[in-house]
Amino acid sequence: MTAKAVPDVTGGGKLLALVALVGVCTFGAACASAIPGRPGAESDDPASIEGITIVDYPLAEHVTADQRVNYRFSPPIGGRHDSVWAQCTGTVYDVPIRSENAVHSLEHGAVWITYDPERLSGSALADLAARVDGSSYLLLSPYPGLEAPLSLQSWGHQLFVDDPEDERVGRFVRTLRQNPDTHPEPGATCSTIPGAFDPQNPPPFVATPPDPTSPDTLPER
Numbered sequence: 001m002t003a004k005a006v007p008d009v010t011g012g013g014k015l016l017a018l019v020a021l022v023g024v025c026t027f028g029a030a031c032a033s034a035i036p037g038r039p040g041a042e043s044d045d046p047a048s049i050e051g052i053t054i055v056d057y058p059l060a061e062h063v064t065a066d067q068r069v070n071y072r073f074s075p076p077i078g079g080r081h082d083s084v085w086a087q088c089t090g091t092v093y094d095v096p097i098r099s100e101n102a103v104h105s106l107e108h109g110a111v112w113i114t115y116d117p118e119r120l121s122g123s124a125l126a127d128l129a130a131r132v133d134g135s136s137y138l139l140l141s142p143y144p145g146l147e148a149p150l151s152l153q154s155w156g157h158q159l160f161v162d163d164p165e166d167e168r169v170g171r172f173v174r175t176l177r178q179n180p181d182t183h184p185e186p187g188a189t190c191s192t193i194p195g196a197f198d199p200q201n202p203p204p205f206v207a208t209p210p211d212p213t214s215p216d217t218l219p220e221r
Contacts, residue, residue, distance in 0.1 A: 044175045046157055046182065049168055053077070053158045059184040060107070060221055065203065068210040068217050069100055075114050075143055075151060076103050077158045079220035087199040088112070088190035090134040093141035096205030101197065105139060106155040108188035109178040114143035115150045120164070128164045137177045137190050144207055155183035 046052060057078030063069060069080045076099050085104035086097055102112050113132060115125065128150075132140040143151070148160035152169065154176035161168060180186035192199070210217040 044171055046172075046175050046179075049159060049171050049175065051159055051161075051168070052172070055156045057156045057184075057221070062104075063100060063218055066216060067100075068206070068214075069103075069220055070210050070212050070217055071099065071103075071220050073158060075099060075112065075146070075153050075158075076220075077153050078103065078106065078156050080218055081107065082203075084196045085190070085192065086112075086139060086202065087192045087197055088137055088139040090132055090136060091139045091199055092129045092133050093139065093199070093202060095141070095202070096143055096207075097141045098203035098205055101203055102139070102141070102153075105190065106153060107183060107185050108137070108190055109180075109183045109186060110137045110139060110154070110190055111173050111177045112153040113138065113140045113150070114146060114153070115140070115164075116146040116148070117142040117144065119149040124164055138173070144205070154179075157182065 046054060053073075055073075055078060060078065060080050062083040063080050065082060065084075069076070071079060080100075081103035082098070082100040083104070084101060085108055086101040088105040088108065088110035106112060113128070115128070120128075129140055132138045149162050150164055150169070151158060151160045152172045154172070157172070157176055159168060159172050176182055178186070197203075212219075
Protein backbone atom coordinates (compact mmCIF):
# COMPACT_ATOMS: atom_id res chain seq x y z
CA MET A 1 0.00 0.00 0.00
CA THR A 2 1.37 3.42 -0.88
CA ALA A 3 2.36 5.61 2.03
CA LYS A 4 0.76 9.01 2.23
CA ALA A 5 1.36 12.07 4.33
CA VAL A 6 -1.23 12.35 7.06
CA PRO A 7 -1.92 15.72 8.69
CA ASP A 8 -1.25 15.89 12.43
CA VAL A 9 -4.61 16.36 14.16
CA THR A 10 -3.47 14.95 17.47
CA GLY A 11 -0.81 17.37 18.69
CA GLY A 12 2.02 14.86 19.13
CA GLY A 13 1.36 13.18 15.81
CA LYS A 14 3.33 10.01 16.67
CA LEU A 15 0.49 7.66 15.84
CA LEU A 16 -0.35 9.33 12.55
CA ALA A 17 3.31 9.31 11.57
CA LEU A 18 3.15 5.53 11.94
CA VAL A 19 -0.08 5.48 9.96
CA ALA A 20 1.70 7.23 7.10
CA LEU A 21 4.26 4.44 7.01
CA VAL A 22 1.65 1.69 7.03
CA GLY A 23 -0.65 3.32 4.49
CA VAL A 24 -4.26 4.42 4.68
CA CYS A 25 -7.34 2.29 4.18
CA THR A 26 -10.51 3.88 5.51
CA PHE A 27 -13.60 2.01 6.64
CA GLY A 28 -15.28 3.02 3.40
CA ALA A 29 -12.40 2.24 1.04
CA ALA A 30 -12.30 -0.69 -1.37
CA CYS A 31 -9.44 -2.72 0.07
CA ALA A 32 -9.00 -5.97 1.93
CA SER A 33 -9.48 -4.67 5.46
CA ALA A 34 -12.11 -2.08 4.63
CA ILE A 35 -15.63 -2.13 6.02
CA PRO A 36 -18.65 -0.74 4.19
CA GLY A 37 -20.07 2.03 6.32
CA ARG A 38 -22.92 4.40 6.69
CA PRO A 39 -24.54 6.47 5.36
CA GLY A 40 -26.43 4.41 2.80
CA ALA A 41 -25.39 0.95 3.95
CA GLU A 42 -28.02 -1.64 4.73
CA SER A 43 -27.89 -2.07 8.50
CA ASP A 44 -27.86 -5.20 10.60
CA ASP A 45 -29.86 -5.53 13.78
CA PRO A 46 -27.49 -4.27 16.52
CA ALA A 47 -28.85 -6.90 18.89
CA SER A 48 -27.53 -9.61 16.54
CA ILE A 49 -23.92 -8.62 17.23
CA GLU A 50 -22.60 -11.15 19.71
CA GLY A 51 -21.47 -9.59 23.00
CA ILE A 52 -23.01 -6.15 22.41
CA THR A 53 -24.47 -4.15 25.30
CA ILE A 54 -27.55 -2.06 24.48
CA VAL A 55 -29.03 0.56 26.82
CA ASP A 56 -31.88 2.97 26.13
CA TYR A 57 -30.69 6.55 26.66
CA PRO A 58 -32.99 9.52 26.04
CA LEU A 59 -31.75 12.91 24.90
CA ALA A 60 -29.54 14.12 27.74
CA GLU A 61 -28.66 17.39 29.48
CA HIS A 62 -25.39 19.24 29.05
CA VAL A 63 -22.72 19.81 31.67
CA THR A 64 -20.06 22.50 31.86
CA ALA A 65 -16.35 22.08 31.20
CA ASP A 66 -15.57 21.92 34.93
CA GLN A 67 -18.20 19.29 35.74
CA ARG A 68 -17.85 15.51 35.61
CA VAL A 69 -20.47 12.85 35.05
CA ASN A 70 -20.60 9.70 37.15
CA TYR A 71 -21.01 7.30 34.23
CA ARG A 72 -22.12 3.69 34.71
CA PHE A 73 -20.04 2.40 31.81
CA SER A 74 -16.35 2.77 31.06
CA PRO A 75 -16.00 4.08 28.41
CA PRO A 76 -19.41 5.74 28.69
CA ILE A 77 -22.10 5.22 26.06
CA GLY A 78 -24.72 7.86 26.85
CA GLY A 79 -26.15 10.24 29.39
CA ARG A 80 -25.21 13.76 30.38
CA HIS A 81 -22.29 15.22 28.45
CA ASP A 82 -20.38 18.40 27.72
CA SER A 83 -22.09 21.01 25.58
CA VAL A 84 -19.14 20.76 23.16
CA TRP A 85 -18.59 17.55 21.21
CA ALA A 86 -15.24 16.02 20.38
CA GLN A 87 -14.29 16.29 16.73
CA CYS A 88 -15.32 13.03 15.06
CA THR A 89 -14.51 13.55 11.39
CA GLY A 90 -12.35 10.44 11.25
CA THR A 91 -10.15 11.96 13.95
CA VAL A 92 -7.28 9.94 15.40
CA TYR A 93 -6.15 11.09 18.84
CA ASP A 94 -2.86 9.88 20.29
CA VAL A 95 -3.84 11.04 23.77
CA PRO A 96 -6.88 10.08 25.86
CA ILE A 97 -9.75 12.55 25.59
CA ARG A 98 -12.37 13.75 28.05
CA SER A 99 -15.31 11.36 28.17
CA GLU A 100 -17.92 14.08 28.48
CA ASN A 101 -16.92 15.51 25.09
CA ALA A 102 -16.80 12.10 23.43
CA VAL A 103 -20.30 11.19 24.64
CA HIS A 104 -21.65 14.27 22.87
CA SER A 105 -20.10 12.92 19.67
CA LEU A 106 -22.03 9.69 20.20
CA GLU A 107 -25.22 11.72 20.47
CA HIS A 108 -24.44 13.05 16.98
CA GLY A 109 -24.22 9.52 15.57
CA ALA A 110 -20.48 8.89 15.82
CA VAL A 111 -18.76 5.64 16.72
CA TRP A 112 -16.00 6.16 19.30
CA ILE A 113 -13.30 3.47 19.11
CA THR A 114 -11.05 3.19 22.16
CA TYR A 115 -8.06 0.99 22.88
CA ASP A 116 -5.82 0.03 25.78
CA PRO A 117 -2.41 1.52 24.93
CA GLU A 118 -0.75 -1.21 27.00
CA ARG A 119 -2.24 -3.99 24.84
CA LEU A 120 -2.68 -2.50 21.38
CA SER A 121 0.25 -0.84 19.63
CA GLY A 122 2.59 -1.08 16.66
CA SER A 123 1.31 -2.15 13.26
CA ALA A 124 -2.05 -3.40 14.60
CA LEU A 125 -2.82 0.03 16.03
CA ALA A 126 -1.45 1.81 12.98
CA ASP A 127 -3.69 -0.23 10.69
CA LEU A 128 -6.74 0.55 12.83
CA ALA A 129 -5.85 4.24 12.88
CA ALA A 130 -5.46 4.24 9.11
CA ARG A 131 -8.96 2.83 8.73
CA VAL A 132 -10.40 5.52 10.99
CA ASP A 133 -8.44 8.51 9.70
CA GLY A 134 -10.64 10.81 7.64
CA SER A 135 -13.70 8.53 7.83
CA SER A 136 -16.72 10.58 8.84
CA TYR A 137 -18.44 10.03 12.18
CA LEU A 138 -15.54 8.03 13.61
CA LEU A 139 -12.99 8.88 16.29
CA LEU A 140 -10.21 6.82 17.82
CA SER A 141 -8.43 7.43 21.11
CA PRO A 142 -6.46 5.56 23.78
CA TYR A 143 -8.36 4.76 26.97
CA PRO A 144 -6.09 3.72 29.86
CA GLY A 145 -7.39 0.88 31.98
CA LEU A 146 -9.79 -0.44 29.34
CA GLU A 147 -11.05 -3.91 30.26
CA ALA A 148 -10.21 -5.30 26.79
CA PRO A 149 -7.68 -4.35 24.11
CA LEU A 150 -10.40 -2.58 22.09
CA SER A 151 -13.93 -1.28 22.56
CA LEU A 152 -16.48 0.43 20.35
CA GLN A 153 -19.10 2.87 21.56
CA SER A 154 -22.12 4.43 19.93
CA TRP A 155 -25.07 6.07 21.68
CA GLY A 156 -26.46 3.33 23.95
CA HIS A 157 -24.26 0.59 22.45
CA GLN A 158 -20.92 -0.93 23.43
CA LEU A 159 -18.78 -3.84 22.30
CA PHE A 160 -15.48 -5.12 23.72
CA VAL A 161 -13.16 -7.15 21.49
CA ASP A 162 -9.68 -8.60 21.77
CA ASP A 163 -8.64 -8.18 18.13
CA PRO A 164 -9.20 -5.19 15.82
CA GLU A 165 -9.63 -7.67 12.95
CA ASP A 166 -12.66 -9.24 14.68
CA GLU A 167 -15.51 -9.15 12.12
CA ARG A 168 -17.79 -7.64 14.77
CA VAL A 169 -15.79 -4.40 14.61
CA GLY A 170 -16.96 -3.86 11.05
CA ARG A 171 -20.52 -4.89 11.83
CA PHE A 172 -20.67 -2.44 14.71
CA VAL A 173 -19.46 0.44 12.55
CA ARG A 174 -21.66 -0.52 9.62
CA THR A 175 -24.75 -0.90 11.80
CA LEU A 176 -24.45 2.03 14.18
CA ARG A 177 -22.52 4.86 12.57
CA GLN A 178 -25.10 7.56 11.75
CA ASN A 179 -27.93 5.09 12.27
CA PRO A 180 -30.92 7.47 12.64
CA ASP A 181 -32.78 4.89 14.72
CA THR A 182 -30.17 4.63 17.45
CA HIS A 183 -29.05 8.15 18.39
CA PRO A 184 -30.96 11.30 19.36
CA GLU A 185 -29.62 13.85 16.88
CA PRO A 186 -29.59 12.56 13.28
CA GLY A 187 -27.89 14.99 10.93
CA ALA A 188 -25.84 16.74 13.63
CA THR A 189 -22.30 17.57 12.56
CA CYS A 190 -19.06 15.97 13.71
CA SER A 191 -17.05 19.08 12.83
CA THR A 192 -16.42 21.33 15.78
CA ILE A 193 -17.17 25.02 16.15
CA PRO A 194 -13.88 26.94 15.76
CA GLY A 195 -12.48 27.75 19.18
CA ALA A 196 -14.83 25.38 21.01
CA PHE A 197 -12.78 22.16 20.79
CA ASP A 198 -9.17 21.89 19.72
CA PRO A 199 -8.38 18.39 18.37
CA GLN A 200 -4.68 19.17 18.61
CA ASN A 201 -5.06 19.90 22.33
CA PRO A 202 -8.27 18.19 23.49
CA PRO A 203 -9.63 18.44 27.03
CA PRO A 204 -7.74 15.83 29.03
CA PHE A 205 -8.98 12.45 30.17
CA VAL A 206 -9.17 12.02 33.95
CA ALA A 207 -8.33 8.47 34.98
CA THR A 208 -9.65 8.64 38.54
CA PRO A 209 -13.39 8.04 39.06
CA PRO A 210 -15.38 11.18 39.90
CA ASP A 211 -16.24 11.83 43.54
CA PRO A 212 -20.02 11.35 43.71
CA THR A 213 -20.20 13.64 46.77
CA SER A 214 -18.62 16.57 44.91
CA PRO A 215 -20.97 19.38 43.83
CA ASP A 216 -19.20 19.27 40.45
CA THR A 217 -20.15 15.62 39.88
CA LEU A 218 -23.51 14.86 38.28
CA PRO A 219 -25.28 11.52 37.89
CA GLU A 220 -25.39 9.97 34.43
CA ARG A 221 -29.02 10.99 33.96
